[in-house]
Amino acid sequence: MFLKEYISDVYQGVRSLLKGMKKTGYYFVHPSEIITQQYPDNREQLHLPERFRGEVVMTHDENNEHACTGCTACELACPNGTIKIITKFDVSPEGKKKKAIDTFIYHLELCTMCNLCIEACPTDAIKMAQTFEHSVFNRNLLTKKLNLPNSKIREGVE
Amino acid sequence: MFSFQQLAQQTHAWLQQHTGSFTVLVECAIVAVFAITLFAVLGLVLVLLERKVAAHIQIRVGPNRVGPAGLLQTVADTLKLLMKEGLVPNLADKFLFNLAPFIVMMVAMLLLAPVAFARGIQIWDINIGVLYISAISSISVIGILMAGWSSNNKYAMLGAMRSGAQIVSYELSAGFSVLCIVVLSGSLRISDIIAAQENGWWIFKGHIPVLISFVIFIIAVTAETNRAPFDLAEAESELTAGFHTEYSGMRFALFFLAEYINIFIVCAIGATLFFGGWMPLHIAHWEGFNHVMDYIPSSVWFMGKTFALILLIMWFRWTFPRLRVDQLLTLEWKYLLPIGLFNLLLVAIIAIMGWHF
Amino acid sequence: MMPASAIFFYVIAAAILVTAILSVTTRRIFRAAIWLLLSLMGIAGIYFWLDMNFLAAVQIVVYVGGIVVLIIFSVFLTQGSGQSLPLPAKFRLFFSAVAVSLGLAFTIWILQGYGFLATAPEVPAVEMREIGKTMLSVQSGGYALPFELVSILLLAAMVACIAIAMKIPADKKND
Numbered sequence: 001m002f003l004k005e006y007i008s009d010v011y012q013g014v015r016s017l018l019k020g021m022k023k024t025g026y027y028f029v030h031p032s033e034i035i036t037q038q039y040p041d042n043r044e045q046l047h048l049p050e051r052f053r054g055e056v057v058m059t060h061d062e063n064n065e066h067a068c069t070g071c072t073a074c075e076l077a078c079p080n081g082t083i084k085i086i087t088k089f090d091v092s093p094e095g096k097k098k099k100a101i102d103t104f105i106y107h108l109e110l111c112t113m114c115n116l117c118i119e120a121c122p123t124d125a126i127k128m129a130q131t132f133e134h135s136v137f138n139r140n141l142l143t144k145k146l147n148l149p150n151s152k153i154r155e156g157v158e
Numbered sequence: 159m160f161s162f163q164q165l166a167q168q169t170h171a172w173l174q175q176h177t178g179s180f181t182v183l184v185e186c187a188i189v190a191v192f193a194i195t196l197f198a199v200l201g202l203v204l205v206l207l208e209r210k211v212a213a214h215i216q217i218r219v220g221p222n223r224v225g226p227a228g229l230l231q232t233v234a235d236t237l238k239l240l241m242k243e244g245l246v247p248n249l250a251d252k253f254l255f256n257l258a259p260f261i262v263m264m265v266a267m268l269l270l271a272p273v274a275f276a277r278g279i280q281i282w283d284i285n286i287g288v289l290y291i292s293a294i295s296s297i298s299v300i301g302i303l304m305a306g307w308s309s310n311n312k313y314a315m316l317g318a319m320r321s322g323a324q325i326v327s328y329e330l331s332a333g334f335s336v337l338c339i340v341v342l343s344g345s346l347r348i349s350d351i352i353a354a355q356e357n358g359w360w361i362f363k364g365h366i367p368v369l370i371s372f373v374i375f376i377i378a379v380t381a382e383t384n385r386a387p388f389d390l391a392e393a394e395s396e397l398t399a400g401f402h403t404e405y406s407g408m409r410f411a412l413f414f415l416a417e418y419i420n421i422f423i424v425c426a427i428g429a430t431l432f433f434g435g436w437m438p439l440h441i442a443h444w445e446g447f448n449h450v451m452d453y454i455p456s457s458v459w460f461m462g463k464t465f466a467l468i469l470l471i472m473w474f475r476w477t478f479p480r481l482r483v484d485q486l487l488t489l490e491w492k493y494l495l496p497i498g499l500f501n502l503l504l505v506a507i508i509a510i511m512g513w514h515f
Numbered sequence: 516m517m518p519a520s521a522i523f524f525y526v527i528a529a530a531i532l533v534t535a536i537l538s539v540t541t542r543r544i545f546r547a548a549i550w551l552l553l554s555l556m557g558i559a560g561i562y563f564w565l566d567m568n569f570l571a572a573v574q575i576v577v578y579v580g581g582i583v584v585l586i587i588f589s590v591f592l593t594q595g596s597g598q599s600l601p602l603p604a605k606f607r608l609f610f611s612a613v614a615v616s617l618g619l620a621f622t623i624w625i626l627q628g629y630g631f632l633a634t635a636p637e638v639p640a641v642e643m644r645e646i647g648k649t650m651l652s653v654q655s656g657g658y659a660l661p662f663e664l665v666s667i668l669l670l671a672a673m674v675a676c677i678a679i680a681m682k683i684p685a686d687k688k689n690d
Contacts, residue, residue, distance in 0.1 A: 034214070303584070319591065
């Protein structure tokens with residue numbers, strides 16, 4: 001019947017509108033729900049989510065050793081050429097030659113934080129850091145060398 | 159006790175004594191100064207209020223850097239707009255382009271005349287008060303059409319056409335719901351309508367039909383002031399900014415200000431018609447309660463009711479998504495108008511039989 | 516010295532005349548509509564000045580809110596409404612000048628012949644209630660018949676509009 005349909009249309013419409021208003025009204029009177037972070041003020045107690053990706057770093061332990069074998073899997077995985085690995089050959093005391101990294105170059109200005117390099121790394125040598133205050137006055141400062149000076153590969157990592 | 163009414167009467171007597179027949183001109187000038195001051199203050203307050211309300215509804219903080227708790231944000235914005243260059247497009251009709259914001263502003267100022275701000279504070283208690291308001295508000299569409307056409311821009315033109323269709327059709331519903339109160343009060347004069355609500359506001363006295371007409375009124379005026387969810391005229395995602403796409407600097411500020419002044423005025427009218435304007439909350443036969451309520455100044459009652467309605471309209475804006483043009487016209491012609499007509503009939507029956515309290 | 520009300524009258528009257536002349540002399544059609552609008556608003560101003568509030572409001576509702584908006588919409592639908600119109604032909608200018616001067620002379624002649632009263636009689640304040648009652652009164656001097664006639668005319672127009680705008684479902688078209 002036409003009239004019945006009409007009235008039920010109006011009723012349903014008003015009900016759904018009121019439902020929406022109830023939700024927004026709840027948020028309006030509950031300021032504790034606010035999720036905005038007042039950034040520069042709360043720099044000390046700022047808590048970032050675990051999976052936040054700020055930049056790629058290489059982990060070093062207390063002996064200044066890292067786990068990078070220089071396999072260039074990350075360089076190949078990177079979609080926009082952010083990583084460039086320069087390798088060298090270490091000569092061990094027995095006279096055996098072993099491939100190792102000389103410089104791990106990372107272009108922060110090209111990186112999209114896609115996480116593909118981390119996934120590609122077979123030895124978990126690199127990871128995503130939580131830092132995000134990257135602005136600098138000179139673009140050159142964004143090209144970073146990730147392995148620390150005089151660092152070497154950890155024993156046993158192949 | 160200090161009251162604005164007394165002050166106004168004393169000023170009038172003093173002016174009559176000193177300026178003779180030019181009293182009316184001097185009083186016009188005083189009223190103009192007050193109106194402009196009110197506009198400036200309202201603009202600053204309402205824009206800040208809107209931004210804060212929007213932020214809290216969207217679980218944000220909102221402006222909080224300029225001044226204590228962000229209170230000076232709109233002052234800073236106004237200064238910025240004042241210093242900006244007002245660009246005029248090369249192929250625009252320059253005369254009409256410059257005139258349009260002032261027409262919109264003038265309409266808003268004219269609408270201020272019959273609003274009763276407090277007991278005895280009213281610029282012009284005209285005997286056709288409500289009719290005057292609906293007549294003058296029909297001019298505002300001309301300013302928008304003018305702005306849209308003279309910009310020589312397709313977005314602006316489309317926005318203006320949409321806005322025209324929208325205002326012309328929603329005026330009907332707003333008119334019908336206003337008529338309901340006119341039928342109950344038996345007068346068009348604003349002061350009579352307020353006096354009729356001395357023993358209770360119409361929204362309580364008039365049963366469900368008045369409630370329905372209030373709902374229709376609030377929907378129709380939201381559409382008439384071009385606010386979301388009826389902001390098709392300036393729909394950002396489709397028409398960039400609609401009829402004021404080409405405006406910048408102070409001319410844009412005038413459009414922006416006029417929008418907020420119009421919201422204030424329609425909410426003031428709504429508060430006057432349905433919630434008794436400056437009349438305190440009176441309940442028949444509760445003498446003690448009524449006396450307590452009378453101690454709150456009438457201007458506080460008026461402003462409180464008006465701002466409550468403004469908050470309601472802001473709540474609409476930040477909750478509902480925008481309508482399509484066909485949905486907009488369906489809502490008006492298939493729902494609001496028939497319901498409004500039927501409702502007017504019910505109200506007339508209530509008024510004739512004297513069923514209201 | 517002029518009383519303040521006379522100043523108001525002359526200001527409004529001058530505005531009406533200037534905008535009226537501009538509306539017929541401008542060569543852009545949209546501007547002509549806007550000048551016409553301002554002129555009609557000036558006339559509403561004169562009604563307000565005379566304390567004929569209802570008449571003034573109706574003037575604004577009907578002419579400004581209704582007719583001028585319709586004119587503006589039809590200007591929007593006109594092609595090339597942004598360009599200036601060409602100047603009219605010489606003989607048309609001549610004949611319109613003749614028509615205007617004849618009309619002016621006739622008006623002045625009528626005004627000269629009309630004996631204005633030195634003091635206007637007290638105009639009773641027209642109450643809205645009275646206007647409403649007269650509108651629906653069937654006694655002599657009532658306007659019930661014209662009111663109903665206009666209603667029927669409007670109803671017919673609305674039915675016709677619906678008939679034009681109505682979509683006939685495709686399956687019924689062939690019957």
